[in-house]
Structures are given as C-alpha cells and as structure tokens.
Amino acid sequence: MVEHSVFEDILRRGESTTIEFKRCGSRPERDSLETICSFANRNGGSLFLGVTDSGEIQGIPYQNLLEIERNLINCTCNPDLFNMPPSLEFEQIEYGGQWVLRVWVPPTQGVYRFKGRVYDRLADADIVLKADTQIASLYLRKYSIFTEQHIFPHLRIEDLEPGLIDKCRQIASSRRPGHPWAEMDDMELLRSAQLYTRDIETGAEGLNRAAALLLGRREVVLAACPAYKTDAVFRERQADRYDDRETVRDNLVTAYGTLRDFCAKHLLDPFYLEGDRRVSVRDIVVREMVSNTLIHREFTSPFPAKLIIDESGFRTENASRALFEGRLTLSDFNPMPKNPIIASFFTQIGYAEELGSGLRNLEKYSKALLGADPVLSEGDVFVAQIPRKKGLAEGDRASGALKENTRLAVLALLEERGALSAGDVAAELHITSKTAAKYLKGLASDGLAETDGNVRTRRYFWAG
Template identity: 45%
Template sequence: MTPDELTQVLRNGETSTVEFKRCSDIPHADTFETVCSFSNRMGGDIYLGIEDDGSVSGVDGQRVAEIERNIANVANNHKLFSPAPTIETEHIAYDGRTVVRIWVSPSSSVIRFKNVVYDRVADTDVRIDGDIQISQMYIRKQNYYSERRIFRYVTPFDLRADLIARMRNMAVAQRAGHPWATMSNDELFRSAKLYDRDYVTGEEGFNLAAVLLLGKDEVISSICPAYVTDAIVRQHDEDRYDDRLMVRTNLFDAYDQLVDFIKKYLPDRFALERGKRTSPREIIARELVANSLMHREYSSPVVARIIMDGQSIRTINASRSFFEGRMKLGEFTPMPKNPIIADVLLQTGIAEKLGSGLRNLVKASELYTGVEPEFVDGDIFTATIPVKRSDISTNTGARTSQKEQVASVPDAVMGARVEEGMSTGNEPPYRQLDPIWAIFMSVGRQVKARGMVTVPQVVKDTGVDVRMVRKQLNTLVEEGQLKVEGKTRNRRYVSTPKLNLRTYEAYKDQINRIASEIHG
C-alpha cells in the first residue's frame, strides 16, 4: 500500500471493513477480536498506529518485525483461534511514522477467538452468543446456494402440470418469441436450471428451486417444512391480530395470495409520476412480496413475516448476506440470494432486474406517504414502508391496547439478546440489541424526555462503543436533525425542528411488536 492510498483510507474513516487501532508496542486482544469479526463477515483491513479520529500516531519503528511476528503467532495459535484465520501483514511509512496493516480474508468457516464468535456490525465488533445467530452465520458461509440442493427422488409427477404451463405462458406473454414457448418440459426445466447437476457429487435431478416454484403442496411441506410466510394485520387488536394469512404453497400462488392480502388492507391512492397516473399501492405490494420470495434463505428455520400495523408495512425474512446494517441506494452492490428463483420470476414478469425492486419501493413509498422506506440487511433482512395508522384499514373494529413495556427480543430477529434483569425502571434494556437500533432508541427516549442527548448517556443506555455512538450522532447533526451545543466534556446534542421523533419511536414499536409476534 502506498502513502496516497493510506491517505484515502484515513479520509474515509472506519467502516465495516476498516478498523483503526492504537498500538505502540504489541497488539492487544481487541485487535484479534476484530480479526475474528472480519473473518466471519467479509474480511477487511486493520491499521495499527492510527487513532480513532484517523490521526496517525504510528507504532514503535524499532519493533515492527516483533509486532508482525506476534500477529502471526497469535493467529496460528490453536488455543486462541479456531480455526486459524487467513491474514497478511505489511508496514507502511507515512509522514515519518510507521503503520502496520493487517489484511484479513473472509473465512469459509465460523472463526472463534478464545472460544467466542465475533461478527462485524457497521464499524463495531459484536460478540455473538445465541445459537440461532451462530447457525445463521453458518448458513451465510455456505459456499453454495441452498436453492441448488438436488433431490434425486423428486420426479415430474411431484410437480404441478398447470404451474409448468403457467410459467411457460407468463414468459411468452412477457416477451414474444421466448424460447420456452417451443421447448418440451424437460428442455424447459434444464433451460431454467430447475433440473441441475452437482458437479462435485455427480448427482442430477430437480433442485429446491424447482420444488418451491412448481411443486405440489405436500411435496413442498415434506422437503421444506419450515417454509411459510406469515402475513398479519394488526390495527385494532395490537395484542394479537385483526387478520392473518399463512402461506405454504408454491411461489407463484404465494405471490398472488400475499399481494392480494396487502392490497385488501392498504387503501389505494393514485399519484402522478412524470405526468402519468400511477398506483403506489400496487408497486409497494408487488415489490415487497417479490423481494421477500426471491431473496429469502429457505434453509433457515426463521419464519418469514409480512406485518401491517399503524406504524408501517414491513417484511422480515432470513437472509444470507455479507453486508450488515442499513442499506442506502447507491451504497451497496445487489447480490442475488436465489439466482435461479430470481431468474424465473424475472422471465415471467413477476420481478424486475436485480436491484430495481428497492429503487421502485423508494419511489412508491415517497409517492404514497412522502417518507423513504428503510432496508436493513444482515442474517435477518427487513424492509419497512412507514404509513399512517389510517392507511391500514380493517373491518374488524373494536378495541385498541397500548403496550408500554419493552419486550425482550429473540436472537433470530434482532441478532442479539436483551439481558434479563437489566432494566431498573428508568434504564431501558437496550444493551446487546443491534447497535444502530439501540442508539436510535436511546436518542429518541432522551430527546423526548429532555430535548437533548449526550454521548455518555447513550453509551450507558446501549453499551455501544463510544466511537460508533459519536458517529451516529454526528450523522444526525449533518442531516440537521440535531445541533451541537458546548464543547468536549460539556457537549450535548439538542433536537431541532427537523428531528422526526416518529422515526425513533418506530424502532421501539417495531422491536416490541416483532417480539410479541414471535412469542405468540
């Protein structure tokens, strides 16, 4: 690495793949926790001799060889790392000082440091304890797509002939002269990669994608017993639900049923886009359902959900992603979770090209409510379209109850546990939630109560690293939602008229509601 390249790294700051560490003599344990978390996510670079704010303090130039040797010895010590991570080191002369760079490769295995698993969330190393979280990590690290798993004893008689014809006709309707029009069924299966060969084992046959798209219901439930989409409307009865639809059928019928369910309870609202009359409701329903079906990890036991309430319409499903955190258009690279299923839905007109679904949802949400949607990726993917309470209609009337307590959140949903007994009445149990969500919840609580917030109080509430807290608060300052008063130790962040408290309350409500849904 050249000094100019390092200058660019310093300018960009810490990210999910970049970490700065102060190091005068030898690396401390937190450096190797980061090695572990990088290995378990998507790799990255650790720079020793750089302060949190990006200033270069350097390492002891006389001990560079000792530092690099120490890193190699620790990484290959089976009593500390299991299995050993793949790393490389180099040292860079920068402005009269020496910086040691540790390059960490993403691992195909789950790495443990001192028998603890660490994962990378935004720019923070997070300790992972839950069994479901660790199992999700194993799923993420599989080097094959689960939709390609072959079932040797599935035959054409286990598939529905009407769905095969439907798939063919939909593709032809989308594009005149589509090659599927003249193919035999066998040729169509191979063309769509639904009948495949595993070139490692030599097995050949129908795969999981074929079963999910075209299989009879009893075949789907036998091969994929955890597969279900649970759609819930919760408007009047917030303890349970006003209406519910549980879908376990093939993806074509599932798509139609779930889209109709959303449209049943989401009022239509026409808008003008580039002078043309359009229905944002149609786009929201179509894209939310298609995205949930295409990008779900079907080997996971986590139940997929579509939830409609007074706060939002949101989808929740298991994922397998190397990215963790909130997604913004233009700042991520779309990756297909199930490329075979995605291609079939693309050919039949149910879905559009990769990445277009999120862009369509952003446009539709702004037309429908004037608010941007939110996407959070990780082992669990959530897509949230904010709505007004009046936007979700039900015919069931009756009572409305308000829950004020914060429920403990299951590992599978939030990616972390809430420690039991932590709440003292005034302090909410935010620790070990997803760090960004925890910060926003703490900010919302304090601003609502006092009109201001401080870094130490957020750290106390959440247990999140002070650097990450400061970074999130500064982001809100840049957006004009908070303003800074005072300096250094007396610094506080004061709310502005632009601050949207409903955003932060939505986090709290979302966690409470998801917890109650999981618990039944």
C-alpha cells in the first residue's frame, strides 16, 4: 500500500523508468497498455491512472475504478493484444478528495508483446524494439542467463596462461592457510572453481567462458569475447585529451593488476587511521572499483568498459545485465551476482570480498579518498562514480574526520620519535611538508609540542 507521504514524493519526482502518469476517463487508452508491456519487459513499475504528465492529480470518478480494472484485465488476457498476460495488481488511492488507480506490474521472466510489438522502458518513455540485437539483449536480461557458464568443448588447459593457475593457488593458500586448492592439481582446481563444468541439459563438458576470461592467454580471451576490453584513462585538465591511457585486453587476473597499478599511479593515498592502525583508503577503494568493473559486467556486450580518473573524480562504466534500474543505496541494495563463478574466484584470491561488501566499503572510504560519497547507478550500463570534492588541496584531500586522523597520526609519530621536522613527518606520512608543518604548528599551539630553530631548521619536540 502506497502511503500518502510516499505518493507525494512520487508525484514530486515525476515519471521515470518505473513510474508513469496517465489521464484516464471511463477506460484506459492504448498508451496505458503500451506502458504495461514495457514495464513487464523491463523491471516492473507503477502506472498511476488519473494523474497528468506533470504530476497533477486529475482524478477518476470512484464509480469507474472497478470497471477500469476489469477492462485492463480483459485487454491483457486478450491473445489478439498480448502474446501472454502480464501480472497486474491494483490499488485504489484516495488523495485530496480524488481517486487515483495504481496499476503495479511486477518484474517477470517473460518477454511480452503488445499487438505484435516488443516494448521496452527507457527513462520515462515506452519504446518499440525493432532490431534483432535489441530483442536478443532483452531476452538475455530477462532470463538472467549467466554467459560465463558457456562451455567451449575445444578449449584446453594448454590454452590458459602458463603458470597462472599455480600463481592463483599460491595467492589463495597464502591468504588462508589450509586452503583446499593447495592440495589440488590443476584439473581438480579448475573443477573446484567451476571453471571446468558439464552442462546437465546438453551433456557438453569442458572449460567454460569464465575459465577463458580468468586464466586464458590473450588470444583465447579475445576468441571467447571478441569485444572485451577495458579503457583506462587519466585526464588532468582537458576533457578531449588524456595524459595517460592503458587499453587492457588481458585475462581478468592480469587485468586486475594492470588496472590497480594504473589507479595507484594517478590517485593520492591520504593518511587514514582506523583505530590505531593505518589503512590505505586508496587501495581499498581501487580494489572495489576495479574488481566490480571486471566481475559484474556482461562480457558478450560490445560496450567497452571504461575506467576514468579526471578532475571530476574516479568512475567506471561497464555493460550490465540489470534486473533493476536506478541509483543503488545501502538501504535498498539487494546484491545479485552477474557472474557468480568469476566473483567466487576473485574472492578466493583476495581480489574481491563477499557479495555486497564492495558497496559498503565504498560508502565507508570514498569520502576519505576524494571528499565525496560514491554514486552507483544500475542499468544496461552500470556506472560507479566517486566525485572529487572541489577545492581540496593536493596534500589534504580529506573531510574533517580525515584531518583529525592526520593530526592524531602526527601526534603519535611525535610521541614515538621525540623530535621531528616537518620534512620527517612528510616523508613518513606521505603528505607535503607544508601540510606537515601546519599540523605540527597546531600541536605546538595546543601545548603538545615545543619548537626550536628558525623556519628552515625548525624541529618539534614532544611535550606531553
């Protein structure tokens, strides 16, 4: 049931991928049936009858509500109109003395046609899909096919990158002593990781697309997914040029290291304390952003993945097979793996954490890295972005919490060493000498440090 406050918020925000407003008299028009078809083919949605496009309530006579419901059911069950009836649920809403009929279309696995046409929902519009590739993509999204599971009967272990299986075995064993991969030979490990599988429907057996992507030689990766690549770009100022670029088409294990190093080269790593332990917020955020764009993408899509670092921030884009469209938040996030085999393999070797932890880590550490919270949007293209807060100085890209962490770190270092210069602090904490001097002067003003020497030779002594 839609509460009045929620309904008011819907009216204020307006139409979207899952919200549509329609005027309605005694019976719904054809465009309402088109919207029902497009909702059923996308992520479901709510059609509000009795509301204008601008969100103004026009209302429906109360005596017409039940007849409109019956009419919609008759239309959707008519085989001359719909190839199969989509599910509908109704809610009569009384608001301000007027009546609105909410028609909720839940998401399903079927692909629906209205008068022989396939409708899809794009933003706030119902569009007709005509191209075969568009309809094929719709079927792929609707049936949640895991394309990583496709078996290549002629793919052999010899086609995988030499030594890479053993490298992954060693990484997993070093992370978790007693890891079962330690005692397995290569074939046993591939079977255990579900990289060598059998299709119980067709009987086909062999290495699958996930194996080719994770461990294959470059030519094998491109044969399994010809369109696969990740463009990493660093732009300092000019939007139409780049200062550094890396085009990655290697297997995912190798690509992870390449993209991680690219990010480390172009992102500062501010000092950050968690309790009394320093953690690298850059490494945590980079791991989540890079692993996400490598794991949760639709590899059969021709859309090239992108990793961009520029003055606006840090973002990734990749093709997705989405069951939901819109912004992701912790409060309504329900993690669904796009490629569970690849995700599990990355978890075993420490390149990713358990499903759902990535968003929590980004929410926790992004502000410390670039000064703003992350923005994640799901759709046919998944976008993860960490905006850069404007006006942050190079040595002090931090929120108030991060500044306090840095102050405490300088204080702890001074207590440990007894005496320090600004240069000593800068070298130890990876901040500029100017920033180090600012914190040391602050400690001196608070009576926690004493100074000796002129500006060029000044040293600070612990006075606790």
